[in-house]
Amino acid sequence: MKGRSMATRFITDKLGRAGLAAFGLILAAALCAPTQARAASGDVQNGAKIYNKRCWWCHGKKGAADGPAATFLVPPPRDFSMGVYKYKTSAPTTPLPRDEDLFNRITNGMPGTGMPAWNDVLSDKDRWDLVAYIKSLTDLFGKEANPPALDFGKKKMGADMVEKGKKAFQDAKCFECHGQAGKGDLTKKLKEDSGIREWPRNLTKPWTFRGGNTPEDIFSRVTNGIPNTQMNSFAAATTGNGKLSEEDRWAVVNYVMSLADDSKKVKDGVTVVKGILRDALPKDENDPAWDTAPSTAYFLVPQIIQKERFFTPTNDGLKVRAFYNAKEVAFQLEWDDRTKSMPGDPVAESIAWDTLTPDAVAVQMPIGTFTGNEKPYFGHGDTSHAVSMLYWSAGTVQAPNAAKLFDYTGSGKREEVDPKTAGFATSASYKDGTWRVMMKRTLTTANKEKVTQLEPGQYIPVAFANWDGSNGEAGSKHTLTTWYWLLLMPPTGSEVVVIPVVVFFALVGGQLAAAALMKKK
Amino acid sequence: MQFLKPILAIVVAYLLIKLGVPFLGSLMHPGTWPVVPSAVMKMYMAFIILGTLLSYTYSEEGYNALIGPIVDVYSNPAKAAIKFGLVFVIGAFGAFVAYQYVKPTFDPPVELRSVHPAPPSSAELWGKSFQIQSLKNPLRDDKANFAKNVEEGGAIFFKNCFYCHGDKLDGKGHFAAGFNPLPANFTDVGTIAQLTESFVFWRVGTGGPGLPGEGTPWISAMPVWHTLLSEEELWKVIMFIYDYTGYAPRVTTEVK
Numbered sequence: 092m093k094g095r096s097m098a099t100r101f102i103t104d105k106l107g108r109a110g111l112a113a114f115g116l117i118l119a120a121a122l123c124a125p126t127q128a129r130a131a132s133g134d135v136q137n138g139a140k141i142y143n144k145r146c147w148w149c150h151g152k153k154g155a156a157d158g159p160a161a162t163f164l165v166p167p168p169r170d171f172s173m174g175v176y177k178y179k180t181s182a183p184t185t186p187l188p189r190d191e192d193l194f195n196r197i198t199n200g201m202p203g204t205g206m207p208a209w210n211d212v213l214s215d216k217d218r219w220d221l222v223a224y225i226k227s228l229t230d231l232f233g234k235e236a237n238p239p240a241l242d243f244g245k246k247k248m249g250a251d252m253v254e255k256g257k258k259a260f261q262d263a264k265c266f267e268c269h270g271q272a273g274k275g276d277l278t279k280k281l282k283e284d285s286g287i288r289e290w291p292r293n294l295t296k297p298w299t300f301r302g303g304n305t306p307e308d309i310f311s312r313v314t315n316g317i318p319n320t321q322m323n324s325f326a327a328a329t330t331g332n333g334k335l336s337e338e339d340r341w342a343v344v345n346y347v348m349s350l351a352d353d354s355k356k357v358k359d360g361v362t363v364v365k366g367i368l369r370d371a372l373p374k375d376e377n378d379p380a381w382d383t384a385p386s387t388a389y390f391l392v393p394q395i396i397q398k399e400r401f402f403t404p405t406n407d408g409l410k411v412r413a414f415y416n417a418k419e420v421a422f423q424l425e426w427d428d429r430t431k432s433m434p435g436d437p438v439a440e441s442i443a444w445d446t447l448t449p450d451a452v453a454v455q456m457p458i459g460t461f462t463g464n465e466k467p468y469f470g471h472g473d474t475s476h477a478v479s480m481l482y483w484s485a486g487t488v489q490a491p492n493a494a495k496l497f498d499y500t501g502s503g504k505r506e507e508v509d510p511k512t513a514g515f516a517t518s519a520s521y522k523d524g525t526w527r528v529m530m531k532r533t534l535t536t537a538n539k540e541k542v543t544q545l546e547p548g549q550y551i552p553v554a555f556a557n558w559d560g561s562n563g564e565a566g567s568k569h570t571l572t573t574w575y576w577l578l579l580m581p582p583t584g585s586e587v588v589v590i591p592v593v594v595f596f597a598l599v600g601g602q603l604a605a606a607a608l609m610k611k612k
Numbered sequence: 613m614q615f616l617k618p619i620l621a622i623v624v625a626y627l628l629i630k631l632g633v634p635f636l637g638s639l640m641h642p643g644t645w646p647v648v649p650s651a652v653m654k655m656y657m658a659f660i661i662l663g664t665l666l667s668y669t670y671s672e673e674g675y676n677a678l679i680g681p682i683v684d685v686y687s688n689p690a691k692a693a694i695k696f697g698l699v700f701v702i703g704a705f706g707a708f709v710a711y712q713y714v715k716p717t718f719d720p721p722v723e724l725r726s727v728h729p730a731p732p733s734s735a736e737l738w739g740k741s742f743q744i745q746s747l748k749n750p751l752r753d754d755k756a757n758f759a760k761n762v763e764e765g766g767a768i769f770f771k772n773c774f775y776c777h778g779d780k781l782d783g784k785g786h787f788a789a790g791f792n793p794l795p796a797n798f799t800d801v802g803t804i805a806q807l808t809e810s811f812v813f814w815r816v817g818t819g820g821p822g823l824p825g826e827g828t829p830w831i832s833a834m835p836v837w838h839t840l841l842s843e844e845e846l847w848k849v850i851m852f853i854y855d856y857t858g859y860a861p862r863v864t865t866e867v868k
Contacts, residue, residue: 144856148770148779160770160779205786207779357789363720392790395775396835402775464723466830468821476830550721573792574831576720583716590714595707602686602699609687 133223134216141217142224149205154228164205165403167287174231175284175319178302180311181238183326186318190237193222201301203407241314241326243307244337248345256346259339263325269294273350274524275429280442284319288444290405291322293427293524295352299407309344355410355427357388364422364553366413366579372421373414375518376529381423384412391426391557391570396470397502401568405429405559409452409572415534415579419514420545422481422530424452424555431521432560435488439561448560449493451484451569452528455554456543456577458498466552469574471499479508479543481530483517485560492519494530498541502567513542534579548581615678618664625660629653725793725828728807731814735822737838742817747810749861751847758851765852768845776833781856791833798857805859812850812861 142150149164151157154171161168169176178196179188197218200208209218226232260266270276273294283289297304302312313335316324325343327334335343364387373380389411393404405428412423432439432450439447457467458477467476477500486493494517496508510516514533519526534545545551556571558564629648637646648656669675685691685698731744751761769777776795778784783797796803804812814822820832837846854861 145779148766148774158770159767160774163771163775203786205775205779207784207786209780211782212780362792363718365718390790392787395787396833398839464721465825468830469833473821473830572790573833578718578720580718581716587711587714587716591707591711594710595703598706599699599703602702606686606695606699609683 132219134220135223135227137217138220138222138224138227141213141221145209145213146221150225154225160205163402166204166289168205170285171225171228174229177317177319178312179315179318180240180307181315182241183315183324185238187232187235187238189240190219190222190226193225194218195303197221199303203299204301241311242337243310244341246306246310247338247341248306252342252345253349255339256342256344256349259330259335259343260346262330262339263333263335263343265343268322270429270524272523272525273347274427276524277429277442278438280444281321283321289320290429293429294347295350295427296355296407297348297351298356304348306341306344306348309347310340313340313343354386355388355408357390357408361387363387363550363576363578364411364413366415366420366547366577368416368547368580368582369414370416372416372419372531373423373529376423376520376527380414381412384414384423386410386412386425387575389555389572389575391555391572393570394470394567397567399567401564403562404564404570405562406557406570409555409557411555413577413579415545415547417534419531419533420579422454424454424483424526424528424530426452426526426557427524428521428526428559429524430559430561431485431526433485433488433491434560443561445563448558448563448565449485449487450526450560451482451558452526453483453556454481454530455479455499455556456551458543459540460544460546461549461551466574468501469554470571471502471504474500476500479541480505481515481532483519483528483530484558485519485521485526492517496542508538508541512536512538545577545579547579549578551577553577615681618668618678621664622657622661625664626657629656723828723831725831726826727802728811729824729827731811732824735814735818737817738843740843742813744810744814747813749809749813749847749850751844751851752809761848762852762855765845765848765850766856768841768849769852769856772837772841773849781853793832795833798853798859804853804857804861807862809850809854809861812853813846816846816850 143152148158149156149160149168150171151161151168156168156170156172158168174187176188176192178201179192181187181189181192196206197213198208198210200206213221267279268275268277268281268291270278270291275291275293277291281289281291292300300308302308302317312322314324314326316322325333325335325340326337328336330336330339365385367384369380387410389409391404391406391409393401395402406426408426410425412425414421428450430439430442430450432443432447434440434447434449436447455471455478457472458479465476467473467478471480472478477498480497480499482495482497484493484495485491494510494515496510496513496515498506498508513536514531516531517528519528521527532542534547536542536544543551552574553576554572554574556569558569564570630653634645634647638644668678685694733744735742735744751757754761770779773785775785775787776783776791777798778788778795781798783795783800785795788795798804807815815834817836817838819836820834821829821836823829823832841849
């Protein structure tokens with residue numbers, strides 16, 4: 092019965108999609124024709140109906156960005172009563188976005204924010220009706236026609252444009268906000284016109300671009316700037332005074348796209364930190380040997396599970412590598428962090444809004460030898476399953492780099508263990524918006540019941556936590572991962588080569604012998 | 613070309629099991645691709661190969677038709693090049709199969725969990741004992757305030773649940789990807805649509821840590837809501853998730 096209803100659901104679903112696709116095609120065709128904005132003909136009443144079911148929770152009943160969810164979001168929802176939109180492709184001369192801009196945001200959502208893509212639950216017509224409705228929430232748009240699109244000029248892509256763009260990135264001083272390596276490691280405090288704090292985008296993670304990451308999208312951002320933020324328009328006839336000519340804007344687009352670092356993108360299904368056997372462990376966190384180990388990227392999500400919950404994270408991911416030898420294991424933890432937060436550091440002090448606390452990172456594994464299926468609760472373990480935590484803190488300028496070892500039997504229930512008992516040592520450095528921390532410890536310890544015992548070939552649950560000290564993160568206010576796995580990869584035995592070779596020669600020999608026999612006959 | 617027939621029969625049978633079965637499965641459960649486990653696959657293939665060979669070599673001429681061309685390739689001096697090619701290919705294929713067997717595989721352990729384990733008969737929340745089986749949502753009787761309660765439930769959802777369960781209640785909130793198991797998708801027929809309100813009340817009230825062992829409480833990120841919300845707020849948010857998705861709570865007391 093259930094199977095049948097699912098099958099019919101499947102079929103109607105597919106038909107529905109095909110229908111939608113056909114509808115989309117017709118619409119696209121209609122759009123290509125030089126038409127007036129679609130929203131002009133949108134049904135405001137229908138838009139209001141959908142808005143009042145789906146959108147007001149964030150954007151507010153009257154569009155003033157004061158819905159119940161608003162205070163739980165960074166960035167906050169857009170205030171439609173102001174009529175200021177951030178991601179526009181209209182000409183730099185008008186403050187208004189094009190109808191297509193609003194439509195595209197509603198359709199595709201905005202990565203890294205609370206604004207989801209609505210194309211899976213709302214039809215094209217519904218989305219155009221919504222555009223008409225949200226435009227009606229301010230009188231800024233008046234009766235004016237859809238503003239003209241910006242001039243994309245002559246798009247140019249290629250290696251020479253990347254080189255050129257590197258220079259344009261300097262000329263336009265993009266680095267002052269986005270950092271020399273593009274990771275958003277700003278050098279000055281930034282705030283939106285509305286007064287709230289803002290962080291520049293990490294350009295090495297294009298999958299987090301909110302207005303899209305195609306060359307045209309980025310060109311639009313550079314040309315128009317991002318209204319309401321301190322990123323201004325860079326459009327000008329010639330390069331100079333922090334402005335860029337059309338060609339240099341395309342060049343900087345090429346450069347931005349060349350900065351993408353896919354190794355920091357979380358890959359579906361890749362959940363295991365694979366520790367590689369190596370006699371000599373890397374000497375520090377920047378040892379080139381690390382490049383030969385596979386890396387695994389994880390999402391960091393804020394602690395939103397237990398009191399005090401925390402909803403406004405800045406760091407979004409962590410990359411992990413590991414090596415081990417007969418005695419020790421070494422982890423390299425790498426994450427992009429816009430600020431080097433160490434109390435006493437002058438740059439960090441000047442950017443911080445709250446009291447500056449030290450950046451920190453932690454690795455958590457079950458205590459003792461992990462045997463069975465029952466893991467400790469992923470948030471600091473539980474009363475019957477303790478976890479061991481390797482904790483590093485940036486410390487202060489006077490006393491940097493503090494390493495600590497803890498046992499936890501639940502949130503807040505911890506006991507400090509002497510790091511020497513596990514030979515636990517750390518080293519760390521911050522460069523161009525990235526922290527790298529190396530943690531080393533022995534595989535096994537004498538106090539077996541106090542520290543995780545690591546055995547090559549065993550899957551051991553591992554979880555991570557991270558604190559950004561310039562974001563007021565301390566104590567239970569931090570980001571974390573759920574349980575993943577650590578596997579110290581056992582060396583592959585010689586049988587992996589020997590057995591296939593033996594099989595090959597046996598088969599060849601056997602066939603030749605059989606052929607000889609057949610010939611005799 | 614008689615001897616190609618059994619080979620063709622085996623290949624077709626293989627494809628049917630390898631692709632046909634998962635395809636049928638995907639029709640029954642959209643979005644899934646249930647492959648036949650490799651151990652079962654090997655067993656089926658052994659029977660199929662054996663059966664095909666038996667049926668083709670049953671008669672004398674069948675046997676000759678099958679074996680004739682093979683003997684010819686191996687013993688005919690004019691076909692020496694083909695012979696050596698075949699010898700090599702078969703050897704290499706054997707080595708490849710052997711490698712597949714001995715090469716180390718690194719699949720992390722799968723954690724099997726029962727998504728809807730049987731709830732306990734009673735639960736202790738807010739210092740009060742709740743009998744799960746007979747529990748009713750008291751707000752359902754208040755027909756006059758239905759819309760108001762649902763809207764208040766919505767506000768609770770959009771302060772406490774949406775960043776995991778999604779603005780669209782589809783389990784894709786902006787923090788959802790950081791958790792495993794993923795937050796439940798309420799628009800799917802497999803979650804609240806097949807649950808009673810009392811079961812949902814127990815699940816929301818006691819969260820991940822409230823699950824019995826077979827529900828793997830240690831990996832569920834679902835918070836323990838009785839520590840963060842009141843009893844009335846819980847019932848309201850439950851009414852909201854049913855109202856928004858258009859599902860009605862299951863009414864029988866038996867829980868799947």
